[in-house]
Amino acid sequence: MLNRQGRPTTAGQAGTTEHPTFTGNKALAQVEPLLFEIGRYDTTGVDIDEPEDFEPRLGGLERKEAIGLPGLSEPETMRHYVRLSQMNYGIDTGLFPLGSCTMKHNARLNERMARLPGFSDVHPLQPVSTVQGALELMNELARYLVTLTNMTAVALSPKAGAHGELCGMMAIKAAIEARGEGKTRNVVLVPDSAHGTNPATAALIGFVVKPVPAREDGFVHVDDVKERLGPDVAAIMLTNPNTCGLFEPQVAEIAKAIHEAGAYFYCDGANFNAIVGKARPGDLGVDAMHINLHKTFSTPHGGGGPGSGPVVLSERVAPYAPVPFVRMGKDGFELVEQASDAAEKPFGRMTAFHGQMGMYVRALSYMLSHGADGMKQASEDAVLNANYIRAGLSDLMSLPFGDKPCMHEVLFDDAWLKDTGVTTLDVAKAMIDEGYHPMTMYFPLVVHGAMLIEPTESESKASLDLFIATLRDLAMAAKNGETERFTGAPYHAPRRRLDETRAARNPVLKWTPPAPVAEAAE
Amino acid sequence: MRYLPLSDTDRSEMLARAGVKTVDDLFADVPKNLLLKEPLDLPRHKGELEVERILSRMSARNVPASSVPFFVGAGAYKHHVPATVDHLIQRSEFLTSYTPYQPEIAQGTLQYLFEFQTQVAALTGMDVANASMYDGSTGTGEAVLMAHRVTKRRKAVLSGGLHPHYAEVVRTLSDMASDNVVTMKPDVAGAEDILSQIDDSVSCVVVQSPDVFGNLRDLKPIAEKAHKHGALLIAVFTEAVSLGLVASPGSQGADIVVGEGQSIGNALNFGGPYVGLFATQSKYIRQMPGRLCGETVDADGNRGFVLTLSTREQHIRRDKATSNICTNSGLCALAFTIHMTLLGETGLKRLARVNHANAVKLADQLGSVEGAEVLNRTFFNEFTVKLAKPAAEVVELLVAKGVVAGVPVSRLLPNAGLDDLLLVASTEVNTDDDRAAFVAALKEVL
Numbered sequence: 001m002l003n004r005q006g007r008p009t010t011a012g013q014a015g016t017t018e019h020p021t022f023t024g025n026k027a028l029a030q031v032e033p034l035l036f037e038i039g040r041y042d043t044t045g046v047d048i049d050e051p052e053d054f055e056p057r058l059g060g061l062e063r064k065e066a067i068g069l070p071g072l073s074e075p076e077t078m079r080h081y082v083r084l085s086q087m088n089y090g091i092d093t094g095l096f097p098l099g100s101c102t103m104k105h106n107a108r109l110n111e112r113m114a115r116l117p118g119f120s121d122v123h124p125l126q127p128v129s130t131v132q133g134a135l136e137l138m139n140e141l142a143r144y145l146v147t148l149t150n151m152t153a154v155a156l157s158p159k160a161g162a163h164g165e166l167c168g169m170m171a172i173k174a175a176i177e178a179r180g181e182g183k184t185r186n187v188v189l190v191p192d193s194a195h196g197t198n199p200a201t202a203a204l205i206g207f208v209v210k211p212v213p214a215r216e217d218g219f220v221h222v223d224d225v226k227e228r229l230g231p232d233v234a235a236i237m238l239t240n241p242n243t244c245g246l247f248e249p250q251v252a253e254i255a256k257a258i259h260e261a262g263a264y265f266y267c268d269g270a271n272f273n274a275i276v277g278k279a280r281p282g283d284l285g286v287d288a289m290h291i292n293l294h295k296t297f298s299t300p301h302g303g304g305g306p307g308s309g310p311v312v313l314s315e316r317v318a319p320y321a322p323v324p325f326v327r328m329g330k331d332g333f334e335l336v337e338q339a340s341d342a343a344e345k346p347f348g349r350m351t352a353f354h355g356q357m358g359m360y361v362r363a364l365s366y367m368l369s370h371g372a373d374g375m376k377q378a379s380e381d382a383v384l385n386a387n388y389i390r391a392g393l394s395d396l397m398s399l400p401f402g403d404k405p406c407m408h409e410v411l412f413d414d415a416w417l418k419d420t421g422v423t424t425l426d427v428a429k430a431m432i433d434e435g436y437h438p439m440t441m442y443f444p445l446v447v448h449g450a451m452l453i454e455p456t457e458s459e460s461k462a463s464l465d466l467f468i469a470t471l472r473d474l475a476m477a478a479k480n481g482e483t484e485r486f487t488g489a490p491y492h493a494p495r496r497r498l499d500e501t502r503a504a505r506n507p508v509l510k511w512t513p514p515a516p517v518a519e520a521a522e
Numbered sequence: 523m524r525y526l527p528l529s530d531t532d533r534s535e536m537l538a539r540a541g542v543k544t545v546d547d548l549f550a551d552v553p554k555n556l557l558l559k560e561p562l563d564l565p566r567h568k569g570e571l572e573v574e575r576i577l578s579r580m581s582a583r584n585v586p587a588s589s590v591p592f593f594v595g596a597g598a599y600k601h602h603v604p605a606t607v608d609h610l611i612q613r614s615e616f617l618t619s620y621t622p623y624q625p626e627i628a629q630g631t632l633q634y635l636f637e638f639q640t641q642v643a644a645l646t647g648m649d650v651a652n653a654s655m656y657d658g659s660t661g662t663g664e665a666v667l668m669a670h671r672v673t674k675r676r677k678a679v680l681s682g683g684l685h686p687h688y689a690e691v692v693r694t695l696s697d698m699a700s701d702n703v704v705t706m707k708p709d710v711a712g713a714e715d716i717l718s719q720i721d722d723s724v725s726c727v728v729v730q731s732p733d734v735f736g737n738l739r740d741l742k743p744i745a746e747k748a749h750k751h752g753a754l755l756i757a758v759f760t761e762a763v764s765l766g767l768v769a770s771p772g773s774q775g776a777d778i779v780v781g782e783g784q785s786i787g788n789a790l791n792f793g794g795p796y797v798g799l800f801a802t803q804s805k806y807i808r809q810m811p812g813r814l815c816g817e818t819v820d821a822d823g824n825r826g827f828v829l830t831l832s833t834r835e836q837h838i839r840r841d842k843a844t845s846n847i848c849t850n851s852g853l854c855a856l857a858f859t860i861h862m863t864l865l866g867e868t869g870l871k872r873l874a875r876v877n878h879a880n881a882v883k884l885a886d887q888l889g890s891v892e893g894a895e896v897l898n899r900t901f902f903n904e905f906t907v908k909l910a911k912p913a914a915e916v917v918e919l920l921v922a923k924g925v926v927a928g929v930p931v932s933r934l935l936p937n938a939g940l941d942d943l944l945l946v947a948s949t950e951v952n953t954d955d956d957r958a959a960f961v962a963a964l965k966e967v968l
Contacts, residue, residue: 071866
């Protein structure tokens with residue numbers, strides 16, 4: 001098939017089929033060109049009338065050149081993106097056991113609520129008197145988050161988990177500066193097992209990152225922390241439950257040691273979903289913790305966002321929370337948008353407006369649906385499901401820290417693949433052929449060939465049984481030397497294994513027209 | 523409990539298989555005194571109907587933009603979004619997928635990110651774009667940090683026409699990182715002398731066009747002077763539709779272009795989620811923040827797409843990464859891409875002309891009201907009106923008359939002595955009736 005530029009719409013041959021088709025399509029598996037190869041510069045899929053004649057006020061800054069944006073009609077647009085969607089795996093497709101990413105059911109009720117015009121069709125700068133319900137919702141969400149964590153306040157505006165980390169660490173930095181120790185306390189301790197966002201966040205705002213090594217048992221030890229504590233330490237960034245899928249048993253001692261040294265305890269809350277309703281970070285001595293609404297409270301991930309990362313804060317850092325925030329006034333809810341209007345000492349502003357309203361609605365809808373009882377049950381079921389998988393696979397796959405209960409995710413390493421010629425990556429690709437999204441691979445870095453499996457509470461026992469049986473079959477195949485099943489995988493995905501080295505060595509980051517755009521444009 | 527598939531029978535069987543008696547045995551690592559004994563002080567679970575009632579009641583307390591003559595802009599704009607856009611982004615394979623870490627089963631996401639990058643590069647007139655930022659303001663902060671990395675200098679000059687909230691985001695980040703920021707005075711006329719601020723110590727100049735007061739800025743002389751001194755020009759826009767009519771920042775010499783993409787495909791959402799657009803020149807690719815999607819081939823030689831150049835990113839470089847960004851605004855980028863595909867070059871240019879024409883009409887009508895004066899000589903779809911009364915007061919009076927008139931400058935810049943200025947935006951959604959209602963109401967309150 002050739003497009004109007006005479007370029008094939010398929011980039012190569014659809015390789016493995018024994019019965020090649022003329023189009024390259026295989027029934028419902030259809031090849032979809034880039035929109036730039038099928039679009040036309042004079043086509044538009046929207047009906048907009050030209051304005052009547054008028055005198056432009058552009059001061060000679062009119063765009064004179066063509067832009068280079070082809071359009072598609074409405075039916076073509078529909079088909080193009082529906083076909084693309086069919087090349088994607090989502091949580092509604094099947095089990096999506098990405099550890100530390102938390103792929104749980106996204107209820108469509110939450111989507112419907114977020115699209116209520118009072119939430120989706122209001123402007124962040126329209127008069128406060130016309131958005132009282134939106135402010136009430138933010139206030140209610142804040143109350144839920146504070147209650148679930150037993151903290152003092154919450155900063156809602158961070159737009160993602162890593163942005164929340166930044167916010168929390170900025171609040172801590174502001175608290176240190178307020179004590180007059182801004183110059184001297186510039187070290188942040190980050191365990192080797194932490195998410196890469198932790199050291200990146202600390203470095204971004206001028207802290208010096210000092211690692212805390214991982215011990216053989218997967219835990220951060222209070223002695224290792226104490227050894228590094230001094231008057232130069234500003235904070236520790238600790239993930240709890242940690243990235244090995246374990247609850248840090250010494251967390252309270254670590255918090256105590258940190259506080260005694262005059263430093264603060266930042267908790268990475270990415271794994272909060274394991275303990276919601278079971279334990280509260282405030283009781284553990286946490287000073288700041290971001291909450292990934294898109295993980296813990298199930299707002300959809302949408303191929304990598306939007307996220308939302310509110311930060312809960314202890315009494316010690318709460319006064320430094322950034323603007324804007326909502327407070328109750330005499331005549332209803334008020335929005336504090338300027339630091340000068342606050343009784344507190346906001347450190348500044350994280351983003352232009354109030355954060356991710358669309359995500360707040362979805363998260364609150366999730367919380368109202370679950371209630372206190374349901375959120376606790378969800379945590380318990382998530383932990384139970386992970387342990388069920390552990391028990392189902394521990395005789396065939398190796399556990400780096402021994403066969404003991406885990407939290408909401410179970411971590412295997414690749415010792416069980418020794419001498420098979422099969423790698424963690426190969427196992428992941430073979431899982432694709434079996435119709436599963438692979439687990440998280442090679443993270444945490446402290447475990448060799450890590451495979452981090454998080455089923456979440458959304459999976460039924462039947463679903464887990466089939467998953468366990470599938471992984472057992474793969475494990476046996478690897479051990480029996482059926483390496484081709486792994487090293488050639490995936491065989492059945494929309495694409496075979498992709499050459500990532502080539503992409504990085506010779507980056508092609510946009511489509512380039514075969515002929516100059518000017519000739520084609522209007 | 524409709525979200526939870528396990529029955530109590532399942533739970534007992536599974537606990538037995540996991541080798542424990544009770545579920546709390548699985549929480550054994552949590553110190554006993556920290557495990558909650560009492561239920562939390564929050565209500566019990568609710569059915570769909572009840573949740574709908576609660577949230578609908580809150581929603582009904584707000585005034586949606588579509589329900590009144592509406593002229594609010596200043597960084598977010600009310601545009602019409604075709605039904606196709608919202609339908610497609612709710613396809614569950616898009617909505618419920620994660621970051622495309624397994625490219626073989628994420629080609630849908632990766633291909634639309636590649637299309638997004640291509641569209642953004644074309645729109646801004648730049649070589650390359652990344653696969654979305656959180657929004658325009660945080661993108662501007664990232665652009666300044668990137669300029670610091672490129673120039674190895676740490677001083678940014680912010681134009682007085684930059685959205686005050688954007689400036690604040692940059693300053694917050696810079697304060698924390700001990701970087702140096704010069705913020706120029708609010709520049710209502712778009713005539714500040716920013717050239718005099720540029721010398722060999724400057725890493726970047728950040729200029730918005732159309733600026734927050736609506737003025738279009740000629741970026742060429744600024745780019746020229748910046749380049750002469752080894753500094754970068756960061757061009758910012760908050761209204762992406764303007765690029766359908768106005769010369770691209772790339773054609774005017776910008777080194778980094780960053781802007782808000784909300785206008786195309788995304789609802790107002792009371793401030794978020796939005797999508798940041800970010801583009802630069804090829805030579806700076808490795809200093810770019812955020813995600814990049816690149817073309818490659820698979821084992822059979824078929825074209826495919828992957829996330830690439832990840833050696834810049836936090837999960838590899840940790841404290842040496844170009845940014846700490848992990849999540850992007852993928853779904854909002856998808857909405858942008860679909861709407862842009864529907865518009866095409868022809869539709870975008872027409873949409874931009876309609877926006878400009880409507881704004882010109884409104885400016886002429888408001889300018890004829892006694893006690894109101896339009897200050898702009900140039901603008902796209904937003905301009906500044908000087909009023910005979912404090913703008914905040916006028917806006918409240920107009921709300922009472924059913925017109926949501928715009929943003930008082932005092933809300934963005936409370937202590938600048940600009941209390942009589944009102945920012946007014948007009949897009950394709952505003953009708954003759956809307957304008958007439960605005961003008962009539964304004965005449966009454968002035």
